[in-house]
Structures are given as structure tokens and as C-alpha cells.
Amino acid sequence: MVNVKQSFVIKPGKPTPSVSMCVSELDQEKHITHALIVYFYRPPSGSFSFTLASQELRDSLSQALVHFYPLAGRLHFIPGSGGRVALSCNSSGAIFYEARSSAKIEDFSDFSLPDERRSLVPEVDYALDLHELPLLMVQLTELGCGGISLGMGFSNIMVDGTCASHFIAEWARIARGNPIENQPFLDRSVLLAADPTPPPRFKHDRFEPNSLLIGQSDDQEERNKKITIVMLKLNKNQVQRLKDLANETRPTYISRPFSRFEAVAGHLWRCASMARGHQPMQPTKLYIPVSIRGRMPLPKWYFGNAIIKQAASxxxxxxxxxxxxxxCGKIREAVEVVTEDYVKSALDDTKRQPDLTPFRTSHRIGSTTGSFDGNPNMEIFSWLGIPFEGLDFGWGKSIYMGPAAINVDGKSIVSSCEGEDGSLSVALGFQMAHVENLKKYFYQID
Incomplete structure (x- = not known):
């Protein structure tokens, strides 16, 4: 459906520092793959030229990389370091593709065509050496209806959602002819472990083995099961009802009401366990990536991972x-433990791991490497509060944005429905055998 017409290497428009840069302990924990997102735009005005828009996008990207020059670099493994990486700021550049598709925007309104949706973002060959993989990939696709999609892939080691949003917003400002507004803080050494590294002061379970299904000795069978991507939507009234249900029986020792995210996450966790048909004593974990921004002193506009993975059990x-x-209380408990002292202890815990390779999350069905957070467990990301929506590169605001792919069982993303006040959507990778039961339980809100 999608044909790539041209490819370009986009380098910073001006000379940038050619240095080797450390990555933080929180970066080191992340997987080698890319986070894939896609924006959709309605057909622009009659005077719009796709060729000219592509040229302007490439020029503005080149300017943006002057300020965000680490994204134009390459990662490489540090020999004898237990799978750790370092960053070479060498201006190797981002990859930019021009493509065309006969599809219409309406064809991508959900994940009913997952392969076609994935094709709106550049493919990556992870069999290549790490130092050959671009850290930023972009694909501009002209759709058959006259609309446009803009797909991007960011190295998970380089950015979290907040950083990606910051970069995209500044790139869009430059594309509209405006100067950069918020310079990124690029020094990742502020989140390095102490040296010498003391023992952790808290209990951290990020590197402990995951729960397995009762009766199974490993997770290989679950890794190989077919998954599909489910789009679950809740209108404003349904979201409010879940919040009300969560807070009606909130224990007195929890003073602050549960948020809409906690209510939706708790509901999804329960529904997933029922849909999967778990045995009564089946252990299950819900992993929640928690932002440490605001939980400890961190330079404003810090450009690097500031997320720590917590588990509700x-x-x-x-x-x-x-x-x-x-x-919801289990989720709150897992999140509220994250304080400045806890984060510092977690950094030290990561530094003391002899080999991080076994813990790098796999994003491919059937992969035998990396941790597996699927059945009986799951992971939920919140994009609420991250300003991804309404991105304008000069041809109007986006009408929709979302993940381009979810390739692992149990991974979900909660985001606002663009243009719909108070409504939420959940994109979830889930084993095909359990999808219908999940939908049935998810919409039983009472």
C-alpha cells in the first residue's frame, strides 16, 4: 500500500560538537528499538505542494538538529561493559523518507489495518550493528485522499515521551518560520549513579524475573502467541463513572482521590486478568513508567529518559x-514510592547490574531475548498531559496522532481523543484468543 519514493540523510545545518557523550543509567535500561508515532493531516489548501512541503520539512529538521544534535549521532556498545552503550555525536544524521499511499486517512482511524499503519513509519533492520541504526527516522507520506501522514521513530534509549514532544514542537516552530523557544538541556550526566556506587537503599524489582503463568516454567509459549492491536475508547461519561467507582470505596488512608488514569489503568488491569482466564492465585503485575520530573531536581527541558519503571502487584x-x-490503590502505592532518594537508589541499582542485556525488552513476536511483560502481566503508558496533539508544521494542525505499532502482548497506551474533551482511548497489544472477552469486560462499567 505504501511506496517509498525517495530517501534522504538529514544532518545538522551547522557544525555541532563532535564528542562522545555518556548516557544515563535510566537510558541504559531502555531497549534498543524505536518508539513509533504517526500524525495525520487533512488535505491542505489547493495551493499546497507535497514536494515543497517535504523540502521545507527537511530544511527545518536540519535546523532543529543543530539544537538537538545528539539525535543526529549514533549509539555503540561499550566493550566489556555488560551490554551498556555510549553516544557518539558524529552528525551521521536522521533518516527521512518520502512516500506515497493509495489509502485514505479514514483507513487508519483504528488498528484494523496494523501492517498498513506500521508502513507509515520507516522500517528498521535490527540485525544491523547498533552503530548503524539511526536515532531518529521520519517518513512523510502523501495519501490517496490528498491528506498527509508524518511518521517518526525515536530511539528508546535517547528519549522518553516528554523529550519526543519537546523536539517535535520545536521542529514544528522552526518549520513555521519561528525561532526555537526552549533549548534542550543535553548533559545526561545529571542522572548517572554515584561513584563509588553504594548498595541500593530501597527494594527495586525492575531486574527480578517476571511472574509466569501457573503451570509454566518459562514464558516461551506466551511469547509466540499471536497478538492484535485493540483500540478501546471511553467517552467522558464512562471515564467519570470509572473515577466515581474507584473513589466510592477508596480507603480512608488514601486522602487524594484517584485520577482518571489510575481509574482506567486499574480497570484495564482487572479486565485483562478476567479475559485471560487467570487461575485464582495467579500472580500478575502491572508495570507503570513513572516520570521523575517534578519528583527530584532536574534541569528544565532535560533531554533524556526521565522515566522509571514501577510495578503494581x-x-x-x-x-x-x-x-x-x-x-487503583496498588497503582498509587507503586507510584508514590518514587522520591528523589528512591530514584538515586534505583540509579545505583542499575549501575550495579553486571549485565543489562537480559533485561532489554523485546518488541518482536517470538523473540527469545529481553524481558517479556505480557501474559500474565502488562504495561500501561500514559500520554495524558504530554502535548503531542495539534502539531502544525505550516499546513494546519494534525487531526489525529497515535502509536504506529504495538508489537508486544500487554503493552498499552492511554491518550486523550483528539478534539473530544474528556474522552480517552487505549491502544493495547493483546493475544488474539482473549480479545473478545477483553472487550466484553472492558465496557461492563458498573
């Missing part, structure tokens, strides 16, 4: 039989 009986407030 339960068994299937307690999770399903107890009220929604139980699941």
Missing part, C-alpha cells in the same frame, strides 16, 4: 473480586 482473585479501588 496482585493475584487474580484479589484483583478481580475486590472493588476497583483495590487495583
Amino acid at each position: 496482585s493475584n487474580a482473585t484479589e484483583l478481580v473480586k475486590w472493588p476497583l479501588s483495590y487495583a
